Amino acid sequence: xxxxxxxxxxxxxxxxxxxxxxxxxxxxxxxxxxxxxxxxxxxxxxxxxxxxxxxxxxxxxxxxxxxxxxxxxxxxxxxxxxxxxxxxxxxxxxxxxxxxxxxxxxxxxxxxxxxxxxxxxxxxxxxxxxxxxxxxxxxxxxxxxxxxxxxxxxxxxxxxxxxxxxxxxxxxxxxxxxxxxxxxxxxxxxxxxxxxxxxxxxxxxxxxxxxxxxxxxxxxxxxxxxxxxxxxxxxxxxxxxxxxxxxxxxxxxxxxxxxxxxxxxxxxxxxxxxxxxx
Amino acid sequence: xxxxxxxxxxxxxxxxxxxxxxxxxxxxxxxxxxxxxxxxxxxxxxxxxxxxxxxxxxxxxxxxxxxxxxxxxxxxxxxxxxxxxxxxxxxxxxxxxxxxxxxxxxxxxxxxxxxxxxxxxxxxxxxxxxxxxxxxxxxxxxxxxxxxxxxxxxxxxxxxxxxxxxxxxxxxxxxxxxxxxxxxxxxxxxxxxxxxxxxxxxxxxxxxxxxxxxxxxxxxxxxxxxxxxxxxxxxxxxxxxxxxxxxxxxxxxxxxxxxxxxxxxxxxxxxxxxxxxxxxxxxxxxxxxxxxxxxxxxxxxxxxxxxxxxxxxxxxxxxxxxxxxxxxxxxxxxxxxxxxxxxxxxxxxxxxxxxxxxxxxxxxxxxxxxxxxxxxxxxxxxxxxxxxxxxxxxxxxxxxxxxxxxxxxxxxxxxxxxxxxxxxxxxxxxxxxxxxxxxxxxxxxxxxxxxxxxxxx
Numbered sequence: 001x002x003x004x005x006x007x008x009x010x011x012x013x014x015x016x017x018x019x020x021x022x023x024x025x026x027x028x029x030x031x032x033x034x035x036x037x038x039x040x041x042x043x044x045x046x047x048x049x050x051x052x053x054x055x056x057x058x059x060x061x062x063x064x065x066x067x068x069x070x071x072x073x074x075x076x077x078x079x080x081x082x083x084x085x086x087x088x089x090x091x092x093x094x095x096x097x098x099x100x101x102x103x104x105x106x107x108x109x110x111x112x113x114x115x116x117x118x119x120x121x122x123x124x125x126x127x128x129x130x131x132x133x134x135x136x137x138x139x140x141x142x143x144x145x146x147x148x149x150x151x152x153x154x155x156x157x158x159x160x161x162x163x164x165x166x167x168x169x170x171x172x173x174x175x176x177x178x179x180x181x182x183x184x185x186x187x188x189x190x191x192x193x194x195x196x197x198x199x200x201x202x203x204x205x206x207x208x209x210x211x212x213x214x215x216x217x218x219x220x221x222x223x224x225x226x227x228x229x230x231x232x233x234x235x236x237x238x239x240x241x242x243x244x245x246x247x248x249x250x251x252x253x254x255x256x257x258x259x260x261x262x263x264x265x266x267x268x269x270x271x272x273x274x275x276x277x278x
Numbered sequence: 279x280x281x282x283x284x285x286x287x288x289x290x291x292x293x294x295x296x297x298x299x300x301x302x303x304x305x306x307x308x309x310x311x312x313x314x315x316x317x318x319x320x321x322x323x324x325x326x327x328x329x330x331x332x333x334x335x336x337x338x339x340x341x342x343x344x345x346x347x348x349x350x351x352x353x354x355x356x357x358x359x360x361x362x363x364x365x366x367x368x369x370x371x372x373x374x375x376x377x378x379x380x381x382x383x384x385x386x387x388x389x390x391x392x393x394x395x396x397x398x399x400x401x402x403x404x405x406x407x408x409x410x411x412x413x414x415x416x417x418x419x420x421x422x423x424x425x426x427x428x429x430x431x432x433x434x435x436x437x438x439x440x441x442x443x444x445x446x447x448x449x450x451x452x453x454x455x456x457x458x459x460x461x462x463x464x465x466x467x468x469x470x471x472x473x474x475x476x477x478x479x480x481x482x483x484x485x486x487x488x489x490x491x492x493x494x495x496x497x498x499x500x501x502x503x504x505x506x507x508x509x510x511x512x513x514x515x516x517x518x519x520x521x522x523x524x525x526x527x528x529x530x531x532x533x534x535x536x537x538x539x540x541x542x543x544x545x546x547x548x549x550x551x552x553x554x555x556x557x558x559x560x561x562x563x564x565x566x567x568x569x570x571x572x573x574x575x576x577x578x579x580x581x582x583x584x585x586x587x588x589x590x591x592x593x594x595x596x597x598x599x600x601x602x603x604x605x606x607x608x609x610x611x612x613x614x615x616x617x618x619x620x621x622x623x624x625x626x627x628x629x630x631x632x633x634x635x636x637x638x639x640x641x642x643x644x645x646x647x648x649x650x651x652x653x654x655x656x657x658x659x660x661x662x663x664x665x666x667x668x669x670x671x672x673x674x675x676x677x678x679x680x681x682x683x684x685x686x687x688x689x690x691x692x693x694x695x696x697x698x699x700x701x702x703x704x705x706x707x708x709x710x711x712x713x714x715x716x717x718x719x720x721x722x723x724x725x726x727x728x729x730x731x732x733x734x735x
Binding site for chain 2: 008009012013015016019020023024025026027029030033041043044045046047091092094095097098099102103104105107110113114115117118119120121122123124125126127128129132147148150151152154155158159163183184187208211212213214215219229232233236237239240243246247250251253254257258260261262265268269272273
């Protein structure tokens, strides 16, 4: 009995080790490829570097960072993701608080509308918003990309934060109001601090979403405002011959979210889980 | 210098001076409303202009033709099912929705149950969840690399070819040929046979050319040491060698010291058109056919020796491209399914499971009869969530499918893109596809929102 359990457990362990190896291999492949020259790539697969580590160097990365297009694209990614995240969290927190605790006509019906908007896939908005941005001169600009991300991030964000803020005990808010706090002050000094976990999860989810986006930027950004994903996508056509650019570029674009992931595991998982209703 | 002082501008957040209202409470309520509207206004403005208006616009636009001048009613919707490319997209999306969520939920369930039994569960979960942080674009590049058709570049084909070559006995020399007039003649089916007959006890060397030295198998050894070996009375021996001395020199039709043997080549002894013995060559190209009756034989190198090399699987070819991309999708989402199901698993009543085990239920019975039924609600949530996400898959298909195969891999979201912006520029059909996508997602979404609200209350 003990033996069979021990045996069973070893089989499970071995199986999971294999699964883990399968999962890490593609990523390891990308990383090692990013450290090899195009010439080495033409001669053999990245696994040959395991036996001849002399192939590995950071030359591709120095080259990449020296490439003005790439480093511009990297900064564009930051300039798109950070404002999109801050704006979504900020605007949604205001609206979420109002939907949860302030009274105004049509409140519940409006909130239902916001929830209904959760279903709208971004694809439906691409064409009309492109026309609209064209008329407003926002097409091809970073603010345009940001605005689109904010708008399509809002339904979920408002939904999440309203539900979270609604859990705040009524007595807490009443007490603050009794003390003569304005709504504005209550929002900053009570609601935001209490809502920190939800704000953090939402922020991480939104940051990741925008950082990793390609579709929106593919349409709304132009050559000078495009983020890393679009810049790399445009080079995929020559896949293989330019692996010394693609592999380090892809690694650069994924290392930021992966670091965020390891730094904020709990919020990250919660954010992704909650965000999956999107 | 003028000394005009402007009155300090009233701060925006300062409340407006209360109107001389008869009822101060009513004034306060009005003020409260104004503040509330100020709180929700930014969100409502953005949603109205960039989400609500576009949806209405798209719905309207989908009833007009490509240029937007002519009202065509439902033609764009019926046309979808006549246009082969769009039909292909609908079919592929259907494959995605049928295959990916089910596979992911199953895989997630198995892993979630198994990971409970190990000590390094947290590390394993982290590893599996990590791809969720990676963009579809980066994942696309990762898998373009892994699926590369050249087994010297793509790790998957390297593995497939490696396994294949381990189990197949012969090496293949697709480019090898014999020089004319040096003992070997080509037969109709591509095989080579000796022109002169040989009888047991003799030594026959089979010289081939046309193999680049770098294409020789790694195990190949020089043939020369074995070339002077003699044969027994019932044997035919010799070496199969590459009749080419690197760097020049050597004599044609003769085994020279630097010339390499050809390993794993199939050699047959043929008498009266019938194969009576066969063997494969050793690393140095030597072979020995034994147990031969007296008589005359020809030696034959059958055509299989010269068959094109097995090059693995064309993952990103037209037939396999969709399963291949689904594979990449599994890499990204399995951790999500596993962690969500694992969370459900951890809320399960332990004592029920233990009681069942005490009663002698096997692990499989516990899994089938207790774990799965209790987990059903969580499994449904995972499944529905994945259906929504699978329906909208875009980047992965757009990035992984190579240009020429793009139309074989196309799904609704990519087709919508191609039709509207990628050369098609039929914005009527594009809008209709967008609306179709919206309609398809709605039921799953309604389910999810209901569930979320229930979990909140």
